Amino acid sequence: MDKLRDNALSLLARREHSRLELKRKLQSGIDAHDLAQLLHALATEGLQSDDRFAENFVRSRRENGYGPLRIDQELKERGINNALIQKYLSLDVEDWQPLLQQAWQKKYHSSVPKNQKERARQVRFLLSRGFPQQWVMKFLSAL
Numbered sequence: 540m541d542k543l544r545d546n547a548l549s550l551l552a553r554r555e556h557s558r559l560e561l562k563r564k565l566q567s568g569i570d571a572h573d574l575a576q577l578l579h580a581l582a583t584e585g586l587q588s589d590d591r592f593a594e595n596f597v598r599s600r601r602e603n604g605y606g607p608l609r610i611d612q613e614l615k616e617r618g619i620n621n622a623l624i625q626k627y628l629s630l631d632v633e634d635w636q637p638l639l640q641q642a643w644q645k646k647y648h649s650s651v652p653k654n655q656k657e658r659a660r661q662v663r664f665l666l667s668r669g670f671p672q673q674w675v676m677k678f679l680s681a682l
């Protein structure tokens with residue numbers, strides 16, 4: 540059990556992890572009951588927090604130019620519940636419009652699409668970054 544705790548602390552020392560991420564990384568060859576006890580103890584001691592993880596994850600992904608749909612999906616894949624996602628992930632267009640514009644400018648250097656093929660390429664890029672289609676179409680139409 541001490542080795543398992545040391546492994547968990549080593550992972551948490553590098554970066555925040557969600558409870559599900561820790562479980563996945565530590566579960567091989569370990570009794571499920573022992574792992575559940577350890578995860579509960581780490582959360583109780585404040586060493587692991589899904590709340591802290593979600594806050595840091597949202598901030599990091601926003602800074603890297605990702606939109607709310609992609610961040611939402613990635614948080615769900617990491618086992619974060621909807622209440623925490625809504626707490627840290629605003630879906631207000633005013634909050635995201637500057638980030639959408641920054642992601643577009645970084646990739647396309649303010650190059651307005653010249654034809655439908657180029658426009659479709661830019662739409663696909665912004666959609667893949669996790670911005671809603673309605674926002675992307677409105678943004679590109681305003682160029």
